[in-house]
Amino acid sequence: MKGQTIWILGFFSFLAGLFAVHAIILWADLGLSGVFQPFLSSGITLGIPVWAYLLITIVATLAFLGATTHKLIDELSTKALLAQMDTRMNNIESGQKIQQQNLESLQARVFLVDESLNSMRKDVSKAFSKQEELLKQAQEDLAKKFDVELTAVKASVMRQFTEQSEEIKKSNASLANTFAKNLADAKSELAGQLARLESFMDKHEERNRKTEKAILKQENEIADIKSKIDRLELEFVGPKPQLSSQNNIEDVRGIGESTGKDLRAIGITTVGDLVTSDPALIAAKTGISEKTVEKLQGRAQLAMIPGIKEKELLLLEEAGVTNRKELAAQDPFELGKKISLIVKAYVAEGKMTEEDKPTVEAIDSWIRFAKT
Secondary structure (H helix, E strand, C coil): CHHHHHHHHHHHHHHHHHHHHHHHHHHHHHCCCCEECCECHHHCECCEEHHHHHHHHHHHHHHHHHHHHHHHHHHCCCHHHHHHHHHHHHHHHHHHHHHHHHHHHHHHHHHHHHHHHHHHHHHHHHHHHHHHHHHHHHHHHHHHHHHHHHHHHHHHHHHHHHHHHHHHHHHHHHHHHHHHHHHHHHHHHHHHHHHHHHHHHHHHHHHHHHHHHHHHHHHHHHHHHHHHHHHHHHHHHCCCCCCCCCCEHHHCCCCCHHHHHHHHHCCCCEHHHHHCCCHHHHHHHHCCCHHHHHHHHHHHHHHCCCCCCHHHHHHHHHCCCCCHHHHHCCCHHHHHHHHHHHHHHHHHHCCCCHHHCCCHHHHHHHHHHHHC
16 A cells, blocks of 8 residues: 555655746746646637746646655655664574573583582692601701712712822923934934034035026027027028918818818819919809809919918908909008008907017018019
């Protein structure tokens, strides 16, 4: 029944809202001062001002909405929840009573256990007291017995210590005499050995000084002979080339096993064969580029010039001199400047040392040999 009432009030609230919306529309159309004439049965008409119609519909809408809301809130009130809470509280109270009874029973049991423990404590305390008395008596008896035995042991030990001390004194006196005698003998023998050793060391040092002077003299003579031989070699023999025409083709820097195999396949087996062959023909038969062949021929030509070693060959290539003809056209001083700059850069990088820098005289000899 309550639900039906809520539905009816809600329906009337909806109708009243529709009339209120109609009144607002009339207000917008006719204004508040206009007159609304609703249609009644049997052709009866009644003029109602728009403002009155609007006020009546708004009041009716609010009234029906208020009644619906009140009914709905009353329907959804907390009475049922309160009833459930009362039921739960009753259940909780009954549970608490049961727990209280259990707690009281447990307390009674604990009290009985405490009584038993107190009784046991008293019994144990009595037993401990009795044992403590017995232990004290036993300790007193042991102390008395120990004192008696300790006195006897002390007397015996003191007698033994006295006897041993007398024996130790006699032994120490004998050992002191023997040690003093042996020490005097050892000192005299050691003094004689040191004197003989000093004499031997003096003679040995004298021989060493003479030997050192002789060795220094021989070293100076050998150094003089070596310098003379070097000058004679430079004067009569002259510098040797790194390569000759009879060297194997693989002795040229840059020609490895694979390239040497290709060159040998076309009949080029020595350095002389390489430098006297047409680079275009070699390139056509081996597949090696003509530019590479010319570079290898130039290296071989420079390596055949006396005095040019592996490091000097690298310096010449860095300076732009790649064959014998280009070297012959160089000025020794200008080429020396270029090589000095290259060596300086290599020294900074740790690739060479200052001793590896060729002299102007050496560069001039390379150029003269290249021209001949």
